[in-house]
Amino acid sequence: MSPADDPAAPPVRPLRGAVVGLGMMGRHHARLLQTAGVTTFAGAVDPEGDRHGAVGDPALVFPTVHRLLDRPADERPEIAIVAVPTEEHLPAVLDLVAGGVHVLVEKPLAESPAVARELIAAVRAAGVHGAVGHVERCNPALRELRRRVLGGQLGQVFHVATERLGPFPARIRDVGVVKDLATHDLDLVGWLGGSGVTTLAAQTQHRMGRPHEDLVNVVGRLEDGTTFTTMVDWLSPTKVRQTRVLGERGMLVADTLTADLTFYANGEVTSEWDAARTLRGVSEGDVTRYALSRREPLLVELEAFCALVRGDEDPGAVTLDEGLAAVDLADAVLRAAASQETVRVLPVRATDTEEIR
Numbered sequence: 001m002s003p004a005d006d007p008a009a010p011p012v013r014p015l016r017g018a019v020v021g022l023g024m025m026g027r028h029h030a031r032l033l034q035t036a037g038v039t040t041f042a043g044a045v046d047p048e049g050d051r052h053g054a055v056g057d058p059a060l061v062f063p064t065v066h067r068l069l070d071r072p073a074d075e076r077p078e079i080a081i082v083a084v085p086t087e088e089h090l091p092a093v094l095d096l097v098a099g100g101v102h103v104l105v106e107k108p109l110a111e112s113p114a115v116a117r118e119l120i121a122a123v124r125a126a127g128v129h130g131a132v133g134h135v136e137r138c139n140p141a142l143r144e145l146r147r148r149v150l151g152g153q154l155g156q157v158f159h160v161a162t163e164r165l166g167p168f169p170a171r172i173r174d175v176g177v178v179k180d181l182a183t184h185d186l187d188l189v190g191w192l193g194g195s196g197v198t199t200l201a202a203q204t205q206h207r208m209g210r211p212h213e214d215l216v217n218v219v220g221r222l223e224d225g226t227t228f229t230t231m232v233d234w235l236s237p238t239k240v241r242q243t244r245v246l247g248e249r250g251m252l253v254a255d256t257l258t259a260d261l262t263f264y265a266n267g268e269v270t271s272e273w274d275a276a277r278t279l280r281g282v283s284e285g286d287v288t289r290y291a292l293s294r295r296e297p298l299l300v301e302l303e304a305f306c307a308l309v310r311g312d313e314d315p316g317a318v319t320l321d322e323g324l325a326a327v328d329l330a331d332a333v334l335r336a337a338a339s340q341e342t343v344r345v346l347p348v349r350a351t352d353t354e355e356i357r
């Protein structure tokens with residue numbers, strides 16, 4: 001039983017939490033840090049100020065991390081969420097961990113595997129906790145999908161397919177669709193499929209005149225033989241967010257826009273199939289849509305990170321090594337697309353030292 005579930009346990013003091021970057025993501029983190037009751041609010045950092053009106057007390061908006069950390073000891077943050085543009089993650093993390101602050105870094109962890117490794121080394125050297133904001137793992141439909149896959153509902157898993165399509169968000173400046181969006185999927189396929197990616201091939205499109213790709217299609221294989229496909233773009237005129245896991249007993253389909261999970265069971269083999277004898281295959285069976293409790297994924301992520309910092313051994317926070325693995329896979333996807341060859345992917349570890357998480 002975790003301390004939170006034990007009525008006899010002393011009340012847990014909320015951690016003092018801050019957010020660095022008050023943009024599209026940071027404003028949501030700021031809201032939860034101020035209102036969710038998991039933390040007390042220690043402030044926000046953004047050189048551009050609070051353009052979205054995300055912080056109730058303007059005195060708690062600081063232009064730099066140093067100014068945030070200059071506060072009296074009992075007001076300084078214990079944890080911080082790093083929600084600056086991806087290429088700014090490393091400098092922000094370096095400043096925070098030098099001040100002894102535990103960091104939850106938005107995904108992707110960094111713009112390249114080398115920078116991700118540097119970031120992880122700094123977190124470990126500082127002896128603080130780090131985790132990565134792969135918030136899709138907190139989506140109720142995907143959590144339930146994974147629980148059912150691991151529980152054996154599908155029998156052997158054959159294939160994982162993800163689709164993340166939609167229009168271009170003009171705020172993205174520093175990376176292409178592979179690092180910005182496909183890192184979600186590259187993290188999910190192994191998490192859902194139950195083993196790491198071993199090989200992949202990829203095709204990209206550049207249609208918007210930006211230096212980076214705006215569409216990617218990946219096909220690959222996991223260690224246990226499960227295959228996967230990932231289709232991601234910024235070119236589609238409507239948003240699609242679908243994840244399918246196909247196995248020997250049917251298919252689970254998660255729509256992460258609506259947080260719906262549906263099971264399409266294989267039907268009974270028909271007499272027609274029996275008559276053919278040489279043919280084996282599936283037919284349509286019962287369809288079940290599950291009722292799910294829909295907790296806000298970003299809040300679930302924050303709770304897991306706070307539990308990690310408090311010493312919970314396995315709170316479900318995404319580890320820094322897992323964040324590095326997603327960055328490494330994104331790098332492999334771009335190499336595969338550039339070379340037009342299938343790329344072998346090696347399991348990654350940031351360093352040989354023991355992970356602090």
Ligand SMILES: NC(=O)c1ccc[n+]([C@@H]2O[C@H](COP(=O)([O-])OP(=O)(O)OC[C@H]3O[C@@H](n4cnc5c(N)ncnc54)[C@H](O)[C@@H]3O)[C@@H](O)[C@H]2O)c1
Nearest residue numbers: 021022023024025026045046048083084085086106107108
């Ligand atoms: N988990 C998700 O689903 C998800 C979704 C969107 C974005 N993200 C990630 O969140 C991060 C931020 O993305 P965004 O869309 O919010 O970007 P954004 O451009 O909307 O906001 C970034 C903010 O950071 C501020 N900033 C820049 N440099 C700073 C610094 N040194 N210190 C403090 N603030 C600084 C900017 O002024 C801006 O307000 C990126 O890493 C992105 O990949 C994650």
